[in-house]
Amino acid sequence: MERYYDVAQNCLFSKTRTVSRYVTNLYTKALKEIGVTPVQYSMLTAIQILREGNINELSSALKMDRTTINRNLKPLLRDGHVYVNESKDKRERVVSITKEGEEIYDKGYKEWQKAQEELRAEIGEENWSELNAVLDSVIKVIAEK
Amino acid sequence: MERYYDVAQNCLFSKTRTVSRYVTNLYTKALKEIGVTPVQYSMLTAIQILREGNINELSSALKMDRTTINRNLKPLLRDGHVYVNESKDKRERVVSITKEGEEIYDKGYKEWQKAQEELRAEIGEENWSELNAVLDSVIKVIAEK
């Protein structure tokens, strides 16, 4: 019997996931009117920074599985936010943002800022800064692997 | 140009999501041999605590969308880990754990503990306790809504 409560109260997976769902829903609503999901918005960010990145580079930058990058590119391609070029290395595909993608991005920036502010207000200044700090620290560990 | 880096470095959605993916993968591997995902394991936990819970109660306990609960129950039903009974209120469906579900749960407890220990070792004691504390605090905010 006790073990149920052990898991329910102490599982870091559940906690992380619960907060992730909550945060995701908040950003999803904020970005909805411009027609991208927050995951797509973060992918556009990485694509802009890389300018011309292949799938492995995006995978590495976003710390997201290679095959997930592949799938997540599809709605962005379909909606004309990004395009893909071949490379000299015929195995490789190079992803770039389109003009329309940039426009969407700029529009979304305000909504993203609003989402950040809304979340900060919801959880409070102290949680906000502590959450940022500890997540940065954990991501650093992840990046070193 | 600057805004790309603003989003890339400061987006709490991305940070939360990145850590969530990482943590999920770790617990997924740990629980793989007993044949349940970490989400399923956390659902079994809630089902055990509630003993007889309907979908809304599970939704509330797990802070997961009602329709997500519905879908996530399907593999658990298929695999015989849980069963569903009707209630006096014919709209309602009451979910309980099976004997096999309990056995799976007990086996999984060791793996869950290992996953917790592994994550703690990976990210370090300080990150572990800070992450726990701030997530608890944020979940408290979520619960109050």
Next chain:
DNA sequence: CCTTTTTATGTGTATATGCACATTGTAGCA
């Protein structure tokens, strides 16, 4: 008691996620 409202749930659709497996192209080496 009948109508209206509320409640509990299910389904269609779309995105997100990652493992296992397959394919194709490049590089390295004898």
Next chain:
DNA sequence: TGCTACAATGTGCATATACACATAAAAAGG
């Protein structure tokens, strides 16, 4: 050069997630 190892990507499959819409049953109110 030709074979082998490796590297980049795609696909099948399964789970996870939530919104919009639909249905059926209970509760409320006259």
